[in-house]
Amino acid sequence: MRALHIDRFGGPEVVAVRELPSPEPGPGEVLVRVVASSLNPVDVKTRSGTIRGGGPALPMTLGWDLAGVVVSPGDSGLSVGERVIAMSAQLAAGRGTWADLVALPARTLAAAPTNTSLVEAATLPLPGLTAAQTLGWLGVSSGQRLLVTGAAGAVGGLAVQLARAWGITVDALVSRSAQLEIVADLGAQRAVTDVAELERRHYDAVLDTCGAPVGEAVRDGGRYATIASEHGDPPNLSHRGVTTTLHQVKENAADLADLVKLVETGGLRLRLDSSFPIAEVHKAFARFETRGLTGKIALVF
Ligand SMILES: NC(=O)c1ccc[n+]([C@@H]2O[C@H](COP(=O)([O-])OP(=O)(O)OC[C@H]3O[C@@H](n4cnc5c(N)ncnc54)[C@H](OP(=O)(O)O)[C@@H]3O)[C@@H](O)[C@H]2O)c1
Known part of the structure; x- marks a missing residue:
């Protein structure tokens, strides 16, 4: 599978599309095929090696947000093909979401909003x-x-x-x-x-x-x-x-499900600036780092 990976710190150029082995979901985990993710300031800080408190050791797969479909539900009660979203605490868990396949604890996953695309939904979790x-x-x-x-x-x-x-x-x-x-x-x-x-x-x-x-x-x-x-x-x-x-954000499926409900009832609007295929991740970072944006940048797998 493809993953957006870094093996050194620096500018957008250090992010490379790499072929990595697919993850094997452990007990309590769900394997998700990622459709989209989004860029967050933490990804810039992690990539450039300026994150407060340090991060997981290099090399690493970046990314906190994820929207995709369930491939292997384990004992989560989810169904194959179900649309889900999640946040992965990439720095603490050492589990980046910028990959074709991600294995996540079921307790981090919520059903994706039914009234948005997965690309828009990927801008919500973090x-x-x-x-x-x-x-x-x-x-x-x-x-x-x-x-x-x-x-x-x-x-x-x-x-x-x-x-x-x-x-x-x-x-x-x-x-x-x-x-x-x-x-x-x-x-x-x-x-x-x-x-x-x-x-x-x-x-x-x-x-x-x-x-x-x-x-x-x-x-x-x-x-x-x-x-x-x-x-x-x-x-x-x-x-x-x-x-x-x-304050520090925490993975929490129940909080995420509450947010999804608000998206579905019109109480929360998701704002997408633009989306980029993962091959154009450098362009995505360049746009993200111009500042002044009023919508999110999505990465599409
Ligand atoms: N602790 C946690 O758990 C946690 C979780 C998520 C995010 N964060 C951090 O929280 C920060 C915000 O994240 P975000 O995703 O919302 O970033 P963002 O989308 O880039 O939003 C930051 C906003 O702040 C504006 N801004 C910057 N300086 C300002 C100032 N002096 N006065 C008024 N507005 C100002 C920016 O405007 P311009 O674009 O025009 O500069 C931008 O609209 C980042 O540092 C991120 O790493 C922390």
Whole structure:
């Protein structure tokens, strides 16, 4: 089978299509034929060797997201040919999804949305789980005020939509004015490009996806989560009673199934910028790294 593999760190050129032996699913695992995956910032950091905390040893297959069909269900209760999606914690598990065939624990898999293509569905797992689980940690509920930074990005855009679906008043910080209308359309009540425009000590919770300096926006006693580990730890706001965390996404089929339901009922819109065949993975990285995108880049197997 083909896999997108690296045996050294560097630019997009280090990623090569390699022929590797097909994986043998172990107990509790399901073998999936991958139809599509997507690019995430972690793939760039892993490829370039700049990931915080290091990664699995070289060589490795990259990729966290996956949409495909079940080839060998084991004792999972899934059927051969069933459309599924999953996130693989590639760095911790040493199991990349950018391959024709991937063996995954059944506990990571959810049925793919019935109303999207598998290419679109491949953009959901990592950013969707991150948005949902971080909002869960923040504990925001209907009627509360939330700020999402980097709101036009993958995690930010899904967090805005989820918050809106849960009845939370959500404001957005974006990087450029062209994104203001986009995040308003996703459900942000107020969107700004400048931190100075944010009301001070106003938000019950902050979800920071880009390391923006927004500690002053959260109210005393509020909660503050950042996911952008490359910008360091969250600010220490304990003197104001603010609880902070550097949140880390986890594989979780039940969370993924909840997200799929929201996609199917129209509460979550998946935004695809473009898709590339795996032979053009270098072009896919080049587009991804231009920044300013408001949709995901998919890789098609
Ligand atoms: N801890 C975890 O479990 C976890 C999970 C998923 C992702 N992450 C990390 O979270 C970050 C976001 O991921 P993502 O997939 O959402 O990335 P993304 O799609 O690239 O989105 C990031 C967004 O932040 C914007 N941005 C950057 N600097 C900004 C600033 N100062 N003010 C306002 N907006 C700003 C970017 O705008 P431009 O494109 O215009 O620059 C982009 O829209 C990445 O660092 C990723 O590695 C962590």
